[in-house]
Amino acid sequence: MGDLADRVAKVHERISAACRRVGRRPEDVKLIAISKTVPPERIRQAYEAGLRDFGENRVQEAEAKRPALSDLAVTWHLVGHLQTNKAKPARDLFHWIHSVDSQRLAEKLDKVGARPGDRLPVLLEVNLGEEAAKSGARQDEVPRLAEALSRLETLEVRGLMVMPPFFDDAERTRPYFRRLRELAGDVAAKNLPGVSMQELSMGMSHDFEVAIEEGATMVRVGTAIFGPRS
Numbered sequence: 001m002g003d004l005a006d007r008v009a010k011v012h013e014r015i016s017a018a019c020r021r022v023g024r025r026p027e028d029v030k031l032i033a034i035s036k037t038v039p040p041e042r043i044r045q046a047y048e049a050g051l052r053d054f055g056e057n058r059v060q061e062a063e064a065k066r067p068a069l070s071d072l073a074v075t076w077h078l079v080g081h082l083q084t085n086k087a088k089p090a091r092d093l094f095h096w097i098h099s100v101d102s103q104r105l106a107e108k109l110d111k112v113g114a115r116p117g118d119r120l121p122v123l124l125e126v127n128l129g130e131e132a133a134k135s136g137a138r139q140d141e142v143p144r145l146a147e148a149l150s151r152l153e154t155l156e157v158r159g160l161m162v163m164p165p166f167f168d169d170a171e172r173t174r175p176y177f178r179r180l181r182e183l184a185g186d187v188a189a190k191n192l193p194g195v196s197m198q199e200l201s202m203g204m205s206h207d208f209e210v211a212i213e214e215g216a217t218m219v220r221v222g223t224a225i226f227g228p229r230s
């Protein structure tokens with residue numbers, strides 16, 4: 001437990017330092033602990049260390065772990081690719097979905113299991129590196145996608161998400177983070193109903209400081225909190 005509390009404190013310090021460099025407030029950056037492959041006992045310890053937002057990348061894994069954590073007041077984020085046939089459990093299990101990348105998926109999410117008045121906050125995932133192995137919409141598709149989603153009554157588009165190509169030197173991811181922010185500005189300028197571009201989900205363990213300097217409002221941090229994944 002001690003090691004986890006120390007790591008969480010260290011991450012908070014890094015967030016604050018990055019915010020100071022660019023005149024932002026640390027409370028405007030949400031730390032999401034990415035708990036994929038992490039067992040429930042360890043997630044509970046992270047909760048006890050003060051974390052309240054957790055992210056998983058697979059619906060099935062989240063489903064398996066959740067019963068052991070149902071007493072915690074956690075906000076759960078789905079950050080991994082979502083297949084349309086998992087839309088229903090995803091909607092039941094998660095409070096935020098960061099990985100909406102097609103109109104088809106969004107329409108499925110809109111139809112399944114929403115109660116009247118529900119609006120599920122979602123982010124549009126953008127494949128800025130145009131990497132074949134990664135999910136995400138192409139950047140030129142994003143404005144049209146936002147327009148299509150604007151018509152869906154039980155979803156609320158709150159911003160964009162990116163998983164840029166990996167570079168050892170975090171500084172090299174900066175242009176991608178900057179591009180995501182610009183793209184969010186382009187979409188926001190369309191003033192679509194049900195679409196706001198307040199959230200930028202970007203930055204992981206090795207590059208979240210750069211992401212914060214470029215405007216990240218949500219950072220997704222796994223390794224720096226839980227240690228290396230096996």
Ligand SMILES: *Cc1c(COP(=O)(O)O)cnc(C)c1O
Binds near residue numbers: 080221222223
């Ligand atoms: C695993 C994962 C992260 C966290 O990565 P770390 O390098 O361990 O911080 C962030 N975002 C997504 C989508 C992930 O799958």
